[in-house]
Amino acid sequence: MSLSKQHELHKRRQGRNTGVGLVLAAFVVIILGLTYVKITQGGLQMQPERGVSDGG
Amino acid sequence: MSDASLHSDAYENEAQFGDYFALLKPRVMTLVVFTAFVGLLAAPVAVHPFVGFCAVLFIAVGGGASGALNMWYDSDIDAVMKRTARRPIPAGKVTRDEALAIGLTLSTFAVVFLGLATNWVAAGLLAFTIFFYVVIYTMWLKRLTPQNIVIGGAAGAFPPMIGWAAATGDISTASVLMFCLTFLWTPPHFWALALFVRMDYDNATVPMLTVTHGRRATRRHILVYTVLLAAFAIGLAFTQVGGPIYLVTALVLNALFLKGAVQIARRDEDTAEADSYKAERSFFKLSLLYLFAHFGAILVDAGLDRAGVWG
Numbered sequence: 001m002s003l004s005k006q007h008e009l010h011k012r013r014q015g016r017n018t019g020v021g022l023v024l025a026a027f028v029v030i031i032l033g034l035t036y037v038k039i040t041q042g043g044l045q046m047q048p049e050r051g052v053s054d055g056g
Numbered sequence: 057m058s059d060a061s062l063h064s065d066a067y068e069n070e071a072q073f074g075d076y077f078a079l080l081k082p083r084v085m086t087l088v089v090f091t092a093f094v095g096l097l098a099a100p101v102a103v104h105p106f107v108g109f110c111a112v113l114f115i116a117v118g119g120g121a122s123g124a125l126n127m128w129y130d131s132d133i134d135a136v137m138k139r140t141a142r143r144p145i146p147a148g149k150v151t152r153d154e155a156l157a158i159g160l161t162l163s164t165f166a167v168v169f170l171g172l173a174t175n176w177v178a179a180g181l182l183a184f185t186i187f188f189y190v191v192i193y194t195m196w197l198k199r200l201t202p203q204n205i206v207i208g209g210a211a212g213a214f215p216p217m218i219g220w221a222a223a224t225g226d227i228s229t230a231s232v233l234m235f236c237l238t239f240l241w242t243p244p245h246f247w248a249l250a251l252f253v254r255m256d257y258d259n260a261t262v263p264m265l266t267v268t269h270g271r272r273a274t275r276r277h278i279l280v281y282t283v284l285l286a287a288f289a290i291g292l293a294f295t296q297v298g299g300p301i302y303l304v305t306a307l308v309l310n311a312l313f314l315k316g317a318v319q320i321a322r323r324d325e326d327t328a329e330a331d332s333y334k335a336e337r338s339f340f341k342l343s344l345l346y347l348f349a350h351f352g353a354i355l356v357d358a359g360l361d362r363a364g365v366w367g
Binding site: 012013015016018019020030033034037041 | 070071072073076077104106107110113172173
């Protein structure tokens with residue numbers, strides 16, 4: 001038995017909520033994919049570590 | 057009416073996910089996706105497939121967002137026209153404020169993420185496209201001039217240019233000519249439809265060329281734009297994106313399109329009514345094939361070029 005009673009509103013808005021959930025999941029996948037591609041393709045330029053000769 | 061029935065009516069009209077999606081004008085989005093994809097692949101710079109996919113997705117989302125903003129602003133005229141009366145706002149499914157919020161949020165999202173995924177030239181072009189469609193076309197000129205179709209066509213013509221910029225980071229002769237292809241194609245395509253389909257733009261007080269200048273002038277306008285279109289379409293064959301397949305496609309289709317436009321210009325209303333607008337209908341059908349075949353040919357030539365077929 002569930003702890004809280006399912007409200008009628010939840011049932012009515014299930015389709016809408018599922019849609020929003022899928023869009024958000026797709027957004028996460030896209031950010032993850034873009035980050036991976038940018039890093040592996042060398043698209044992101046990291047600051048070079050400052051060496052001893054730089055006085056750092 | 058009881059409270060219960062009042063509530064059940066309200067629930068029945070409650071927006072579903074599909075209603076919010078309909079705000080993005082999915083049909084228009086298919087043309088945006090296709091032409092942006094061609095612009096991206098025809099560019100001489102290779103893009104990682106996932107970045108390319110994201111670029112086309114963000115361009116489509118930006119196009120969809122401008123559709124939502126158009127529905128927000130035009131909800132008054134959408135409600136009085138039969139073709140648009142079932143859109144989410146006039147149908148009472150989505151409120152104007154919701155459409156505005158979705159339009160602004162998705163516009164910002166699409167521009168920022170296109171910039172981060174590709175470059176800021178492409179993002180700037182996408183931002184300009186949204187501004188042009190929403191402010192210049194929808195808010196300012198649509199209800200003011202019968203040349204509204206020409207201006208609206210310009211907004212729909214940017215995607216291949218944005219796709220190209222996403223790959224190269226610049227604007228070139230080839231990408232400008234791809235823009236011109238859709239830009240000059242839209243007026244003859246739409247005016248041919250306006251000749252044989254009675255539209256209720258009058259009720260919405262939107263000036264249409266067929267009404268403000270008459271059907272005779274519309275026929276002449278179709279011919280003028282078709283001649284201009286042919287020059288630009290064939291010119292595109294001699295740029296970076298042109299190839300043998302595109303040249304043959306452009307020569308054949310522009311000859312047929314010009315023939316159709318001359319036929320339309322020579323006809324009067326009595327002749328057209330006598331054969332149920334046969335020439336106008338076949339010109340409209342040809343216009344659908346025309347745009348698809350031109351961009352398709354660019355895609356084929358780009359594929360053959362990458363495969364090294366032309367040496």
